[in-house]
Each structure stands twice: as structure tokens, then as C-alpha cells.
Amino acid sequence: MPLLAPTRPVTPVHSLSLLLPNCWAYHSIKFAQFPFLLPRPSNCMLGFTAVLRRQQFLIRALGGSGEKVRSRGSAAGIKVMARGNFEADAEKVLRRITPALDPTRHKGQAGKIAVIGGCREYTGAPYFAAISALKIGADLSHVFCTRDAATVIKSYSPELIVHPILEESYSVRDEDEGFISSKTVAEVAKWIERFDCLVIGPGLGRDPFLLDCVGEILKLARRSNIPVVIDGDGLFLVTNNLDLVSGYALTVLTPNVNEYKRLVQKVLDSDVNDQDAPEQLLALAKSIGGITILRKGKSDLISDGRTVNAVSTFGSPRRCGGQGDILSGSVAVFSSWARQTTAEVDATFSTSNPMVLGCIAASALLRKAASVAFESNKRSTLTTDIIEHLGRSLEDISPAC
Amino acid sequence: MPLLAPTRPVTPVHSLSLLLPNCWAYHSIKFAQFPFLLPRPSNCMLGFTAVLRRQQFLIRALGGSGEKVRSRGSAAGIKVMARGNFEADAEKVLRRITPALDPTRHKGQAGKIAVIGGCREYTGAPYFAAISALKIGADLSHVFCTRDAATVIKSYSPELIVHPILEESYSVRDEDEGFISSKTVAEVAKWIERFDCLVIGPGLGRDPFLLDCVGEILKLARRSNIPVVIDGDGLFLVTNNLDLVSGYALTVLTPNVNEYKRLVQKVLDSDVNDQDAPEQLLALAKSIGGITILRKGKSDLISDGRTVNAVSTFGSPRRCGGQGDILSGSVAVFSSWARQTTAEVDATFSTSNPMVLGCIAASALLRKAASVAFESNKRSTLTTDIIEHLGRSLEDISPAC
CATH class of the missing domain: 3.40.1190.20 (Ribokinase)
Known part of the structure; x- marks a missing residue:
């Protein structure tokens, strides 16, 4: 048994990838477990809204435009985030x-x-x-x-x-x-x-x-x-x-x-x-x-x-x-x-x-x-x-x- | 049981003695275990060549001449070297x-x-x-x-x-x-x-x-x-x-x-x-x-x-x-x-x-x-x-x- 039992199940990192219109390059953005900001698993609609808001922020931060963005893999990302397991496999x-x-x-x-x-x-x-x-x-x-x-x-x-x-x-x-x-x-x-x-x-x-x-x-x-x-x-x-x-x-x-x-x-x-x-x-x-x-x-x-x-x-x-x-x-x-x-x-x-x-x-x-x-x-x-x-x-x- | 088990069998020092013509004194030269330079035990001919080369070097280093040297005990030295056990009995x-x-x-x-x-x-x-x-x-x-x-x-x-x-x-x-x-x-x-x-x-x-x-x-x-x-x-x-x-x-x-x-x-x-x-x-x-x-x-x-x-x-x-x-x-x-x-x-x-x-x-x-x-x-x-x-x-x- 490990000396330190993690308080929550630890899973590998999952990716939410965005294709950014201004540079046409993929930016792989990996999220981890942020219980203080994540929606509860039972409230999927709220979670979906939070992810959309986060996506918009990212696009702005990376210099893109919300209107032009095309999302790849975001559905999977949303699904994983709703589970609440995003820890890096440290x-x-x-x-x-x-x-x-x-x-x-x-x-x-x-x-x-x-x-x-x-x-x-x-x-x-x-x-x-x-x-x-x-x-x-x-x-x-x-x-x-x-x-x-x-x-x-x-x-x-x-x-x-x-x-x-x-x-x-x-x-x-x-x-x-x-x-x-x-x-x-x-x-x-x-x-x-x-x-x-x-x-x-x-x-x-x-x-x-x-x-x-x-x-x-x-x-x-x-x-x-x-x-x-x-x-x-x-x-x-x-x-x-x-x-x-x-x-x-x-x-x-x-x-x-x-x-x-x-x-x-x-x-x-x-x-x-x-x-x-x-x-x-x-x-x-x-x-x-x-x-x-x-x-x-x-x-x-x-x-x-x-x-x-x-x-x-x-x-x-x-x-x-x-x-x-x-x-x-x-x-x-x-x-x-x-x-x-x-x-x-x-x-x-x-x-x-x-x-x-x-x-x-x-x-x-x-x-x-x-x-x-x-x-x-x-x-x-x-x-x-x-x-x-x-x-x-x-x-x-x-x-x- | 010793605290530190040696990685290889440790045997006493063996000698390869050379009689040097310029001073007519015996120099007892003890070799130890040098796996990075020793021939494999199965390759005796290669081992013999390596020993000869080493002998020639020693003779030059000690001021002698390869042609004039007379070896005492070198056969035993070669045999031991081929076994690869030369560690001092520290x-x-x-x-x-x-x-x-x-x-x-x-x-x-x-x-x-x-x-x-x-x-x-x-x-x-x-x-x-x-x-x-x-x-x-x-x-x-x-x-x-x-x-x-x-x-x-x-x-x-x-x-x-x-x-x-x-x-x-x-x-x-x-x-x-x-x-x-x-x-x-x-x-x-x-x-x-x-x-x-x-x-x-x-x-x-x-x-x-x-x-x-x-x-x-x-x-x-x-x-x-x-x-x-x-x-x-x-x-x-x-x-x-x-x-x-x-x-x-x-x-x-x-x-x-x-x-x-x-x-x-x-x-x-x-x-x-x-x-x-x-x-x-x-x-x-x-x-x-x-x-x-x-x-x-x-x-x-x-x-x-x-x-x-x-x-x-x-x-x-x-x-x-x-x-x-x-x-x-x-x-x-x-x-x-x-x-x-x-x-x-x-x-x-x-x-x-x-x-x-x-x-x-x-x-x-x-x-x-x-x-x-x-x-x-x-x-x-x-x-x-x-x-x-x-x-x-x-x-x-x-x-x-």
C-alpha cells in the first residue's frame, strides 16, 4: 500500500484540443482536477456552460476569435471534465x-x-x-x-x-x-x-x-x-x-x-x-x-x-x-x-x-x-x-x- | 554474511614478475581486475596478445628493452589474467x-x-x-x-x-x-x-x-x-x-x-x-x-x-x-x-x-x-x-x- 493514498482516484491527463483560426495550429490544452471551479457531475448543463465559457476565454487569451473557432475533441473534453478527473499522471x-x-x-x-x-x-x-x-x-x-x-x-x-x-x-x-x-x-x-x-x-x-x-x-x-x-x-x-x-x-x-x-x-x-x-x-x-x-x-x-x-x-x-x-x-x-x-x-x-x-x-x-x-x-x-x-x-x- | 557482497569473487593478488635488463632487479607487478580492458576468458589467444602488449609497455615504462627481457612467472600471470580475477585482497x-x-x-x-x-x-x-x-x-x-x-x-x-x-x-x-x-x-x-x-x-x-x-x-x-x-x-x-x-x-x-x-x-x-x-x-x-x-x-x-x-x-x-x-x-x-x-x-x-x-x-x-x-x-x-x-x-x- 502506498505511503500516501490519494484522496481521489488519479487518472491520466485528458486533452481538449482547439484549432485556432489566427494561426491554424493546434494547441493541446490539458485540464486537471479543479474541484473549486468544476461543475458537479450531476449537473451536466451547468458543466457544459462552464466549459463553453472557458473555451471562449482560451480563444481570447490565445489571440483568436470566438466566432471563427472550430472545435476538435471538445465533446470528449466536456465529457471528461464533467467526470471531474483531470490529474496529471505525476x-x-x-x-x-x-x-x-x-x-x-x-x-x-x-x-x-x-x-x-x-x-x-x-x-x-x-x-x-x-x-x-x-x-x-x-x-x-x-x-x-x-x-x-x-x-x-x-x-x-x-x-x-x-x-x-x-x-x-x-x-x-x-x-x-x-x-x-x-x-x-x-x-x-x-x-x-x-x-x-x-x-x-x-x-x-x-x-x-x-x-x-x-x-x-x-x-x-x-x-x-x-x-x-x-x-x-x-x-x-x-x-x-x-x-x-x-x-x-x-x-x-x-x-x-x-x-x-x-x-x-x-x-x-x-x-x-x-x-x-x-x-x-x-x-x-x-x-x-x-x-x-x-x-x-x-x-x-x-x-x-x-x-x-x-x-x-x-x-x-x-x-x-x-x-x-x-x-x-x-x-x-x-x-x-x-x-x-x-x-x-x-x-x-x-x-x-x-x-x-x-x-x-x-x-x-x-x-x-x-x-x-x-x-x-x-x-x-x-x-x-x-x-x-x-x-x-x-x-x-x-x-x- | 558480509554487509557488502562483492559483485565478483575476490581472490588474492597474483604477480607477474619481469626481470629488467637495465637494472637486473625484479619488479613485481600486480594486476587487478580491469574488466574494461581484459580479454574474455574464452578468448585465450586475444588475452595472450593483450598481455604481451601490456608487457612491452611495462618494459618500456620501466626503462627496459622488449628484445632483451627475460620473463619469470609470466605464464602464471597470463593464466590468471585470462580468468579475470586480479583484485587485491583488501x-x-x-x-x-x-x-x-x-x-x-x-x-x-x-x-x-x-x-x-x-x-x-x-x-x-x-x-x-x-x-x-x-x-x-x-x-x-x-x-x-x-x-x-x-x-x-x-x-x-x-x-x-x-x-x-x-x-x-x-x-x-x-x-x-x-x-x-x-x-x-x-x-x-x-x-x-x-x-x-x-x-x-x-x-x-x-x-x-x-x-x-x-x-x-x-x-x-x-x-x-x-x-x-x-x-x-x-x-x-x-x-x-x-x-x-x-x-x-x-x-x-x-x-x-x-x-x-x-x-x-x-x-x-x-x-x-x-x-x-x-x-x-x-x-x-x-x-x-x-x-x-x-x-x-x-x-x-x-x-x-x-x-x-x-x-x-x-x-x-x-x-x-x-x-x-x-x-x-x-x-x-x-x-x-x-x-x-x-x-x-x-x-x-x-x-x-x-x-x-x-x-x-x-x-x-x-x-x-x-x-x-x-x-x-x-x-x-x-x-x-x-x-x-x-x-x-x-x-x-x-x-x-
Whole structure:
């Protein structure tokens, strides 16, 4: 019996495909289980109306016209939605992208991750992200943070490599800002080619000088074609500077409720629409040039502007701080693994976007680990307890050998 | 039943002895199990050709001439090689060199180790090396590192004695360099006679001023006849300054794939030759004046320019960073123990070089501990988990009482 019994039957993703008149290309839009917005199964007429409304929204979001649209497969889509089973087969994704442990491989081939975060105030968040990456199976995990934060983060664990290179305004004179900024970016540049993914934001803080430096690091990552997962204060940075990530397909944003709200207001100039959550997320991701967005919530929704997936298996009712950091570190590892296996994955899943697959896998693993940790620790469950269950939870789904 | 069942039957070392015309001395060359280069047992002719080729290489590497060589015992060597069983009897070595725990002995007699390493960026590596020495059974373990690193390394464990004496360029003015360097070496000189072995390199970094100081410490160790195990950035230092170790028989180098590649290029002016790996390693060790080299890989190969041994028991498919640090700390302890028991060991093994015996023992113990740790932790196995299994793994092979 699995450690985490899903609260509802889990079925593979089903597709509702629309042929869009303005580009004459098919967009496969996959919906998952959104009990908060779906009609009750017994009320088919209401369900049909809701689907039609959603279709219209999608067409508008994707630049088409409601009058001209021709629908393919929508009847099947409506039927499936009325059943209420739309969950991504996240465990299958996990199994497919997690690489076999091969004794002939050498250090680094299972993943090298770096977290950019950690300042005078925050040290736990970058630690959680970096150690989660190792606990899932990455070989090396680095943290780039301020000097104050480095001593503390190093002391949490000898397993991490911590670079005390970031500076905050309080330690930099105005006339030195240009020099310090260039030096900081040059330090990261020495290492960046070695990394499979950067996690930008956990415990970064909002110091303007520090955020400017991190903006430059983000540009460097983009020039170097290194994937980035952006969370926490990194989202504050990119929400105010969308050009940093717009059109860079190797980007994942992992906003929580408030971060998502700011993003929607900034990009779509509207409020969050929970009734049409997947459509709005799809439109948002598309508007930022096809980056991947993982909207954290009761169900995690994931879109890259072409598809929408959801992971809704129940995790834990505990909302202790730090779980988002586990998620960002996990997305970094899984998306790196997915990038190595994309060719094989293509034939199995409707999306081959490794950033999306990485999000699905990370979301499912965190939920499973949180569930097991809660089973043992109940109200006293902390992020550290969940991290301790990442390995066993992954092993249950995708045994190492 | 042993905790780690070897993947192949393990048999004692067999010898292929060559009489070399230029020095008229016997060189006992022991080959181990190299499945990637050995002929299949059923193909004896191919095997015979491979052995001849290898013989010719060895003769050239050792300064002899193929035409003039007279072989003793080569037929037996060929026969054994065709069977494909060449593994060193590492557990026997471990049992013979591990000293009995005697209540009459006092603190320090089971080993006093010092690690030279730990800088602003790296603190985990020197900790792993130093704590591994203690966990195996050394009595005292010191770390000499920079001030920044010292606070952190001290916080990892109260068991270590940590000296914050090294300096990096950023904290030293040009005009003070000579003074600071002399002061640093003088601090180490106060202690060095007490140590049975120095481990030089884990987490040392590549700061030029720091490396210059460590070069001076290496010269001091050599003048004091203190054995040295060199790993990580220490290998970067000696690869660029071979005179530091050349001809100093109490030296062990423990290169990984990339470090070995740089060493071969620098010393032999050629690329790594995996087909003739033992011969190339033998030539390399001989070229640096008979120091011992432990080439880390799927099989660990060990040579002092006279013999080649291998340890191939399967450890773990995890390649998390830090395992090399366990190895370097372990080689320091086991080679120190082997130096105390060499007279007894002489009659049992074909080599009496304590540095080689220390490498064999350390390699075997790390692999066993890694195997047990992986059994429990699978993909989430980290270096700390392996260290926790060093004691039990040694106890299984060589019970304390």
C-alpha cells in the first residue's frame, strides 16, 4: 500500500484540443482536477456552460476569435471534465525523468544546482532549497549569498558549497556600487557554466542593490543558456522587470497566492480569476513569452503557455514556512533530469517541455513527502521533517535500483 | 554474511614478475581486475596478445628493452589474467594493518592526523576528511584553515581541533605577504612533529597566496619526514610544482578523473589511456620518483611505480561530492597504521609500502561504508551518511575486540 493514498482516484491527463483560426495550429490544452471551479457531475448543463465559457476565454487569451473557432475533441473534453478527473499522471512523470543510477557515471552527472539567495535576514530558505536538491539526488549543490548569511548556511550542513559573494546596500558605499556589482557577477560567471540550473530568490531579501546584482546574474544565466527557477524575492525582482525572463523558455516561476496576484496584475492588468484559473495561467505564461509558471495552491497548476497541468494529490495541512523552498530546489533537479531525457519522454507525454515535467515531478514529490512527514509529526511538522522524507518518497515511486 | 557482497569473487593478488635488463632487479607487478580492458576468458589467444602488449609497455615504462627481457612467472600471470580475477585482497590488508585496541596505550598512539584545507568557499571538505579520520579510529584530528573557515568547521563538530592560521590574498596586503607566509608556516611547524600524517588539499581553494604558503608547508613536511596525502586543490598545487613531491616516497596523491588527466598531461605529456590504465599509472608513479598514486574510478587503481593494485568491490552508484574527502582522511589513518606494522606485513603481502597498503585499506573501507549507506538512504545518500557507517564497516572486517 502506498505511503500516501490519494484522496481521489488519479487518472491520466485528458486533452481538449482547439484549432485556432489566427494561426491554424493546434494547441493541446490539458485540464486537471479543479474541484473549486468544476461543475458537479450531476449537473451536466451547468458543466457544459462552464466549459463553453472557458473555451471562449482560451480563444481570447490565445489571440483568436470566438466566432471563427472550430472545435476538435471538445465533446470528449466536456465529457471528461464533467467526470471531474483531470490529474496529471505525476508519478509516471517522476519515474520517467528520474535517471537510473549508473556506477560508471562520475561526480556531477546527476546534477549540479546553485541557489542565489541568503542575506542578513534570511538563511533558512536558501539552505532548504539547496539541501533538498541533494536529498533528491543531485551530486553538488552551491549557494551564492551574502557574507553574513554564508557562515550560518555553511554551519547548517557541510554538504553545501557556499560562496559569500553578494553584498547589501548597508555594506557598500555609493561610489563603489559599480565595482562591487561587476565583481559579484564576475564571481558567479566563473562558476555558471558548471551548473545545470540556478534557483534564484529563496531568502534573497529586497535590498535594491542586491536585487540589481541578481538581475545582472539573471541576464548572465540567460546569455549562458542556464535554466532558472525563480521563487520568493526573485519573483519580486522579475515581476518588476519582466524583460529579465520574457521569452526565455528555460525559466520557471513558482509564485504563491500573493506573488501570483502581483504577477497577474502586472502582466494581464487584471485580478486573479479563480473561476477560470487554468485559462488565466495559460494566458499569463503565454504573455511572458512561453515561460513556465507553477502556481502554488491547493492544486498546483503548471503552464508554459501551451499546456496546463495540475497536481492535486493531498500533501499536508501544515503550512509551515519553507515548503516553497523545497519545491524550488526540487524543480531545479527534476527539470535538469527531464532535459536529459526529453527525447525519450516525447513519445510518452503530451508535453516534452522539461521545465513543465520538472514542475509536475517536484510538486508530486513534495506533496508525498509532506504527507508522510505529517503522518509522523502532525502539528509539529517542520520543513526539515519534510526534507528528511524526500529520499524515501522518491524511492517509493522510482526505486534507485 | 558480509554487509557488502562483492559483485565478483575476490581472490588474492597474483604477480607477474619481469626481470629488467637495465637494472637486473625484479619488479613485481600486480594486476587487478580491469574488466574494461581484459580479454574474455574464452578468448585465450586475444588475452595472450593483450598481455604481451601490456608487457612491452611495462618494459618500456620501466626503462627496459622488449628484445632483451627475460620473463619469470609470466605464464602464471597470463593464466590468471585470462580468468579475470586480479583484485587485491583488501579486507586481508585491512585486518592486518588495523592495530589491536590495547588498554595500555595512551592518547595519540592510534593516530594523530592534520588536514590542511578550508577557506572562504569550502568548509565541508576539510571537515569530512578530519572527522573520517576520527571515525575510523584515529585519536586526534586537527584542521589548519583560514579564519573564515575555522568558525564554521568548529561548529560542525567539537571533536576537531581547528587552527585558524591560513590567509587568503584578499586579507593580506602585498607588503605583508612575506611576513604572513613565514608566520603561517611557523605556526604549522610548532605542531608538525606530532602528526602521523598530513592531508593536504580538501577545500583548500586556489588562492595563489594561500597555495604558496601550503607549498612551504609541504616542504616542511618533507624535511620533517611526515607522510602527506594530497587531494583536491592540493593536487592542483603539486601538478604545477612537481618538485614538491617528486621522489618523496611518503606521498600519496588521490586524483579523480579530471585531476588524473591533468597529471598525466603534465608528467607524461600524453592523454589518459584507459586501455592500458595500470601500465600508465605505473609509469606515472615511477616518473614522479616512486610516490604512491591512487587513481579514483569505477575500480580504484593504486601504484607506487613498482606495483599496481586495484580495489573494485562495488560501493555505491551515488556520486555526491565529499566522498573523496573521506578517502583522503582514511588513507592518512591507514597508511599511518601500516607504517607501524610494516615488519609484520612484509611476510604476508608482496608489497611492504605502507602508503600502498593504506590506499588499499581506505579504498575498500569507503566502498563498504558507501554500500551500506546507500542500502539505507538510496538516492538521498550524502557524504555524512557514509561517514556514519565507517565505524561499523571497519568493525565488520576487523573487530575491535
